[in-house]
Amino acid sequence: xxxxxxxxxxxxxxxxxxxxxxxxxxxxxxxxxxxxxxxxxxxxxxxxxxxxxxxxxxxxxxxxxxxxxxxxxxxxxxxxxxxxxxxxxxxxxxxxxxxxxxxxxxxxxxxxxxxxxxxxxxxxxxxxxxxxxxxxxxxxxxxxxxxxxxxxxxxxxxxxxxxxxxxxxxxxxxxxxxxxxxxxxxxxxxxxxxxxxxxxxxxxxxxxxxxxxxxxxxxxxxxxxxxxxxxxxxxxxxxxxxxxxxxxxxxxxxxxxxxxxxxxxxxxxxxxxxxxxxxxxxxxxxxxxxxxxxxxxxxxxxxxxxxxxxxxxxxxxxxxxxxxxxxxxxxxxxxxxxxxxxxxxxxxxxxxxxxxxxxxxxxxxxxxxxxxxxxxxxxxxxxxxxxxxxxxxxxxxxxxxxxxxxxxxxxxxxxxxxxxxxxxxxxxxxxxxxxxxxxxxxxxxxxxxxxxxxxxxxxxxxxxxxxxxxxxxxxxxx
Amino acid sequence: xxxxxxxxxxxxxxxxxxxxxxxxxxxxxxxxxxxxxxxxxxxxxxxxxxxxxxxxxxxxxxxxxxxxxxxxxxxxxxxxxxxxxxxxxxxxxxxxxxxxxxxxxxxxxxxxxxxxxxxxxxxxxxxxxxxxxxxxxxxxxxxxxxxxxxxxxxxxxxxxxxxxxxxxxxxxxxxxxxxxxxxxxxxxxxxxxxxxxxxxxxxxxxxxxxxxxxxxxxxxxxxxxxxxxxxx
Numbered sequence: 001x002x003x004x005x006x007x008x009x010x011x012x013x014x015x016x017x018x019x020x021x022x023x024x025x026x027x028x029x030x031x032x033x034x035x036x037x038x039x040x041x042x043x044x045x046x047x048x049x050x051x052x053x054x055x056x057x058x059x060x061x062x063x064x065x066x067x068x069x070x071x072x073x074x075x076x077x078x079x080x081x082x083x084x085x086x087x088x089x090x091x092x093x094x095x096x097x098x099x100x101x102x103x104x105x106x107x108x109x110x111x112x113x114x115x116x117x118x119x120x121x122x123x124x125x126x127x128x129x130x131x132x133x134x135x136x137x138x139x140x141x142x143x144x145x146x147x148x149x150x151x152x153x154x155x156x157x158x159x160x161x162x163x164x165x166x167x168x169x170x171x172x173x174x175x176x177x178x179x180x181x182x183x184x185x186x187x188x189x190x191x192x193x194x195x196x197x198x199x200x201x202x203x204x205x206x207x208x209x210x211x212x213x214x215x216x217x218x219x220x221x222x223x224x225x226x227x228x229x230x231x232x233x234x235x236x237x238x239x240x241x242x243x244x245x246x247x248x249x250x251x252x253x254x255x256x257x258x259x260x261x262x263x264x265x266x267x268x269x270x271x272x273x274x275x276x277x278x279x280x281x282x283x284x285x286x287x288x289x290x291x292x293x294x295x296x297x298x299x300x301x302x303x304x305x306x307x308x309x310x311x312x313x314x315x316x317x318x319x320x321x322x323x324x325x326x327x328x329x330x331x332x333x334x335x336x337x338x339x340x341x342x343x344x345x346x347x348x349x350x351x352x353x354x355x356x357x358x359x360x361x362x363x364x365x366x367x368x369x370x371x372x373x374x375x376x377x378x379x380x381x382x383x384x385x386x387x388x389x390x391x392x393x394x395x396x397x398x399x400x401x402x403x404x405x406x407x408x409x410x411x412x413x414x415x416x417x418x419x420x421x422x423x424x425x426x427x428x429x430x431x432x433x434x435x436x437x438x439x440x441x442x443x444x445x446x447x448x449x450x451x452x453x454x455x456x457x458x459x460x461x462x463x464x465x466x467x468x469x470x471x472x473x474x475x476x477x478x
Numbered sequence: 479x480x481x482x483x484x485x486x487x488x489x490x491x492x493x494x495x496x497x498x499x500x501x502x503x504x505x506x507x508x509x510x511x512x513x514x515x516x517x518x519x520x521x522x523x524x525x526x527x528x529x530x531x532x533x534x535x536x537x538x539x540x541x542x543x544x545x546x547x548x549x550x551x552x553x554x555x556x557x558x559x560x561x562x563x564x565x566x567x568x569x570x571x572x573x574x575x576x577x578x579x580x581x582x583x584x585x586x587x588x589x590x591x592x593x594x595x596x597x598x599x600x601x602x603x604x605x606x607x608x609x610x611x612x613x614x615x616x617x618x619x620x621x622x623x624x625x626x627x628x629x630x631x632x633x634x635x636x637x638x639x640x641x642x643x644x645x646x647x648x649x650x651x652x653x654x655x656x657x658x659x660x661x662x663x664x665x666x667x668x669x670x671x672x673x674x675x676x677x678x679x680x681x682x683x684x685x686x687x688x689x690x691x692x693x694x695x696x697x698x699x700x701x702x703x704x705x706x707x708x709x710x
Contacts, residue, residue, distance in 0.1 A: 290498065
């Protein structure tokens with residue numbers, strides 16, 4: 001800088017009066033002081049004076065001081081340099097402080113953002129460990145205590161270091177406001193509702209400022225921990241109430257589905273018993289037929305309930321065997337022969353469909369439930385088609401009806417348990433609200449799925465069962 | 479087999495239940511109309527003017543409660559409700575909406591027959607509004623405000639008499655707690671069931687009625703009370 005000033009001075013000393021050159025050197029000193037600190041500015045001022053003296057004051061090119069005015073100039077130079085250098089140094093210190101505090105604030109902000117968005121306890125603890133380690137530059141461990149037991153390490157950050165259980169126990173048992181210092185570890189308690197819930201351990205020397213910082217981070221973390229705990233509690237409460245709802249839906253469904261056939265059976269039999277003598281033969285036969293049909297219906301309901309319970313408990317054991325799809329379909333249709341009441345069922349199974357390695361009874365039940373639904377929704381002149389074909393690695397079975405169809409937004413809901421029941425006493429048609437849920441459960445047990453789709457030509461509904469083509473385990477390898 | 483006469487409308491979505499009701503009721507000489515849906519039932523009610531409606535609470539197209547409310551807008555025909563719902567609240571709601579009695583499914587045919595006879599007879603007598611009620615040894619002369627049990631005069635307080643009159647006027651119907659409280663004490667007291675329990679206790683005591691096997695006032699658990707009327 002002094003060199004640049006000397007060069008400039010050489011260029012300019014012909015243009016301006018000799019005394020003004022000292023101003024040029026002063027400017028140079030000012031710039032140097034503003035940029036650096038006290039030391040460099042003093043050096044710059046001495047150098048500037050020497051250069052000024054050497055080049056521009058008579059006698060030229062000597063360091064000799066010719067008159068007293070030059071001594072005054074030297075003093076001014078030094079004074080100026082001291083003042084500005086000092087100012088500049090303070091300014092620099094100020095800027096540095098601002099910068100670190102800005103960083104700390106943004107660090108805190110980032111921390112609180114992570115805290116408030118943390119979804120669970122784990123995320124909160126990890127964020128706490130990270131930020132503590134980052135801001136103190138030490139190894140940090142976060143410990144959490146279950147009620148009635150010692151805290152255990154749940155999150156850590158920094159270099160791997162081991163905490164002795166004895167130290168943890170010691171720190172945990174201490175009841176002092178400040179941090180407990182044991183074997184180069186600083187322990188700080190985490191408290192929620194004035195109850196200690198855990199600790200933060202920081203390794204090595206930590207100054208008071210960092211302790212304060214750690215404490216404020218811990219405070220934020222406990223708030224976040226409280227929040228996540230509340231969220232978890234709420235979730236738990238919601239689950240419980242949902243289970244409760246499901247249970248009461250099950251009860252009312254069971255009571256309804258079992259009692260309705262029973263009502264017919266008891267009504268018919270008591271009628272026969274008490275007034276049978278006055279009935280015509282035809283009416284008597286009619287009532288007896290009702291009893292049989294209703295008893296069978298009751299049996300189906302009970303089977304459904306049993307299936308549902310087994311599916312719900314995950315105890316459905318598959319007894320797989322080779323089965324011909326033709327057999328399953330025809331047996332399902334056969335079981336519902338009475339309910340069909342002459343409704344045509346068109347079966348079309350492609351030749352490419354291989355033998356299935358499934359639990360035949362379950363797949364048949366799934367089909368029966370779908371068919372039962374299709375019958376319920378079919379208009380009197382409708383027809384039902386069952387088609388099956390093999391596609392890449394899987395078999396698709398479509399069961400289509402000419403019914404009213406299912407709106408797009410309900411196509412998933414129908415597989416919910418009791419969906420039809422929720423719509424009133426028994427929905428608009430016969431059904432337990434279990435049938436489709438059971439169907440899906442049984443197909444899912446085979447690794448397949450069931451979906452509702454548009455019917456043929458935009459009419460009615462197609463239910464599609466997709467089953468993967470599987471082989472017995474033994475046949476793959478051997 | 480005794481024969482009765484009358485027209486009954488059965489509104490029920492279960493074909494099997496309609497079937498045995500029709501066979502049994504027709505064997506008793508009733509004329510039966512059947513409807514599967516609530517809206518058809520309402521239409522049939524208008525065109526055939528039956529003397530009794532047997533209504534299933536769970537209909538495919540409308541709630542049974544709704545059906546009662548709609549029917550009660552223009553008709554006082556007695557209604558017997560059939561329901562698989564065993565919850566008291568449902569029964570109370572149906573009775574408050576204007577149903578006369580209910581039978582819980584599953585039921586034996588003779589139980590329903592007895593209810594039908596009581597309801598039909600009650601409606602008949604209430605319509606003719608006699609000034610003297612006389613049944614099972616209980617004789618109430620409404621003109622003289624005189625009550626006798628087996629010939630012995632019984633002195634009743636004002637409230638006790640009001641309750642007895644209410645039960646007699648509504649014979650053939652189950653009266654819900656709320657209904658009685660409203661009628662005897664006024665709307666402000668309609669949730670104070672203990673008033674009613676005490677009053678019924680007093681009335682039974684004065685009439686010499688045993689709550690365990692009531693002769694006059696029958697408790698319908700969780701729902702209300704009804705007057706025991708002999709079925710013809």
